[in-house]
Amino acid sequence: MRIVGLTGGIASGKSTVSNLFKSHDVPVVDADLVAREVLRKGSGGWKKVVAAFGEEILLENGEVNRPRLGQIVFSDPDKRQFLNRLLAPYISRGIFWEVLKLWVKGYKVIVLDVPLLFEAKMDRFTKPIIVVWVDPETQIQRLLARDKSGEEDARNRVNAQMPLDVKRGKADIVIDNTGSFDDLSQQFKNVFGEVSKALTWTEFWRSRQGVFTILASVTSGVVLLIKAFNNHTNIL
Numbered sequence: 001m002r003i004v005g006l007t008g009g010i011a012s013g014k015s016t017v018s019n020l021f022k023s024h025d026v027p028v029v030d031a032d033l034v035a036r037e038v039l040r041k042g043s044g045g046w047k048k049v050v051a052a053f054g055e056e057i058l059l060e061n062g063e064v065n066r067p068r069l070g071q072i073v074f075s076d077p078d079k080r081q082f083l084n085r086l087l088a089p090y091i092s093r094g095i096f097w098e099v100l101k102l103w104v105k106g107y108k109v110i111v112l113d114v115p116l117l118f119e120a121k122m123d124r125f126t127k128p129i130i131v132v133w134v135d136p137e138t139q140i141q142r143l144l145a146r147d148k149s150g151e152e153d154a155r156n157r158v159n160a161q162m163p164l165d166v167k168r169g170k171a172d173i174v175i176d177n178t179g180s181f182d183d184l185s186q187q188f189k190n191v192f193g194e195v196s197k198a199l200t201w202t203e204f205w206r207s208r209q210g211v212f213t214i215l216a217s218v219t220s221g222v223v224l225l226i227k228a229f230n231n232h233t234n235i236l
């Protein structure tokens with residue numbers, strides 16, 4: 001199995017590239033969606049965040065007011081680090097389960113779309129690492145056009161992340177998304193060909209996917225044993 005890392009900056013085009021992978025039947029685990037789940041009302045992450053940031057970050061229905069929490073953490077690096085530390089274990093666990101489910105289903109290639117792949121040190125588990133790059137001005141313009149949240153908020157969000165040029169330096173494959181959608185599709189064709197090749201054994205172990213495979217095998221073995229035990233005791 002190959003776990004491909006897909007990262008970049010906010011609004012650099014990760015979801016657009018994810019959609020191209022999905023249209024080629026390659027499943028994508030989206031860290032932003034996992035992060036949303038771990039903040040759902042009543043979940044472990046929600047309880048920690050409410051205890052730390054207070055009930056003023058909640059909507060009337062008890063869900064987290066995401067724009068409000070966003071304003072707080074994207075304008076204050078300490079609070080953002082604090083939130084990251086609170087949620088990181090829940091997000092990593094959520095991603096692990098999503099990958100495990102796809103591994104059990106027998107998928108040979110899985111893409112992890114994680115905006116903070118390097119910051120969260122998840123790059124260790126992925127090979128190759130694809131960085132979707134755009135120049136800073138295009139990034140801001142696309143972010144403003146998409147989120148309509150104002151220039152200050154947009155710049156705060158961009159500045160909250162590792163600079164895209166640094167991420168580009170850490171990539172195995174760079175997709176330059178400064179051009180048109182057609183341009184992106186053309187680059188994607190080459191990337192897809194590269195990603196579909198099998199990993200060599202050295203790449204497999206160096207990227208720690210061997211560790212994941214062992215962990216996944218043990219976990220699914222334990223789950224099967226628990227199920228068998230439950231069935232057995234029900235019969236008794």
Ligand SMILES: CC(C)(COP(=O)(O)OP(=O)(O)OC[C@H]1O[C@@H](n2cnc3c(N)ncnc32)[C@H](O)[C@@H]1O)[C@@H](O)C(=O)NCCC(=O)NCCS
Binds near residue numbers: 067091157160
């Ligand atoms: C602060 C929150 C509530 C704001 O929610 P909002 O709906 O406005 O934004 P959304 O979640 O859609 O994120 C949009 C983009 O912001 C960037 N981003 C999100 N969290 C962070 C962060 N902690 N640091 C830097 N960039 C971030 C990512 O590029 C992401 O794609 C939310 O982003 C959040 O819970 N962040 C912490 C969890 C996290 O680290 N998520 C990233 C997954 S790796």
Ligand SMILES: Nc1ncnc2c1ncn2[C@@H]1O[C@H](COP(=O)(O)OP(=O)(O)OP(=O)(O)O)[C@@H](O)[C@H]1O
Binds near residue numbers: 011012179
């Ligand atoms: N090549 C392109 N030309 C024009 N617009 C583009 C191009 N690629 C992406 N976009 C647009 O830019 C915006 C950001 O793209 P996308 O949502 O894919 O970024 P993202 O990296 O997933 O963002 P986030 O980190 O916030 O999840 C979207 O509105 C998308 O339609």
